[in-house]
Amino acid sequence: MQAMGRPRSALPLIVGVCLVLVLAVGVVTDSRTRPPREPFDDDSPFRTPVAADTPVDPNSAAMVARISRDGVMYANLVEFAIPIYSANDDTPRFRVSCTIKDWGPCPFDGHRVPIPEDAVPSPGSDGAMVVIDHDRRLVYEFWRAQRHGDHWTTSFGAINDLDGSGWGTYENGFSTASGASRLGGVIRVDEMRRGVIPHALALQSDSVCAEVFRPPAVKTDGTYEGPDCIPEGARLRLAPDVDIDAFGLAPAARLIAQALQTYGAFVVDYGGAPLSVSFERDPAAGRHHPGETYGQLGMPWDYSMIEVPWEHLEVLA
Incomplete structure (x- = not known):
């Protein structure tokens, strides 16, 4: 037991403890809330927001109808996740x-x-x-x-x-x-946790044009020759005047809709579905499971279906 005597000032101890706590909290807050540096240059097509006045491709409606014929966008979460x-x-x-x-x-x-x-x-x-x-x-x-x-x-x-x-x-x-x-356009696990996708998305489609592509693409593996084919390198977006909140979208679909409206998405590859989007493979997930993060956001299985307001999608010129 401590002997009774003149009480010593606790101020130095309190100040010291507070300083340690402030520093510790500062470190934790910084590391947990500061978004990681995005890959690629600030001027990368993946990181550049779509200007509201960007012209729309004259064949946009036909291309969107083709890639939306299933009524959903598929999320590659396991088999073709990255x-x-x-x-x-x-x-x-x-x-x-x-x-x-x-x-x-x-x-x-x-x-x-x-x-x-x-x-x-x-x-x-x-x-x-x-x-x-x-x-x-x-x-x-x-x-x-x-x-x-x-x-x-x-x-x-x-x-x-x-x-x-x-x-x-x-x-x-x-x-x-x-x-x-x-790596370009891949939706990261951490982005889904934070609730923000700060870049354009990477899409695949079974309807990419044979031999035809557009910058920034430099080549294509497309085989579809229909008049409603979509070129690799084409950029899509959700129309800038759309109120996303009006659609009552599930959490994952809402995040993707926000990214589509701000940054758009590039068709980067052929895929087996009308339209699919690339996700990072959750390193904590089991071999045949998407992982807890995706599951909590309403994507509990591979090729989860993401509903987007197709009637407001546009292929840019």
Whole structure:
């Protein structure tokens, strides 16, 4: 028991404790609420809001009718979701070879590619995977990736600049049919948790035009020849005068509608559905499950259907 005596001032102790608490709270608040830096340059098409007066494609109504014929947009949450990993100078390096030899030089030739030991490609036929090297500001992107002991193979891939445009070049390789970065436009798990998607979206469709594409796309794998085909590289948006709150959308659909209205979305690849949107594979999810974050927002299964107000979608000129 403490002996009785003249009470000492507690002010220094209180001040010290308060200072520690203020500093601690400041650190926690900063790390939890500050949005992570977005990939790609501020002028990247993925990061640039759509101007309200952007012209609409004369064939917009026909294209929208074609891609909306199922009445929904499908969310790629498991089979074709994008596993995204972080790497730094301490991450193990691997040899990566391309199995497709007639698309030009393999972008990984001469590189020791950083891939975390626990990295696993998406379980679908795309075998997609992205590794962000934050120390070197590079994005390593893989299509049909497989590990073979101490090396990896991939059908093809790309090495893109994390501070670049988000669209590849023939020198850097390609991991999507349009040339878009595999990271570009992907809806991240953390964005869904925070309730904001601060970039354009990445879309796939079974109705992409054969041979026809438009910038920022640099190529296409489209096969559809109908007059209502939509080119890879085309940008869609939700009309700027639409009141999103008037539709009573589910949480996930509302987030996507907000992104579509502010930033729009790019058609970046062929897909098996009329229209689908790319999501990050939740690293905490089971092999055949989308994960808790998506489930809580009303997307409890792969290819969850997201209703959007199709009648107000526009394909931009």
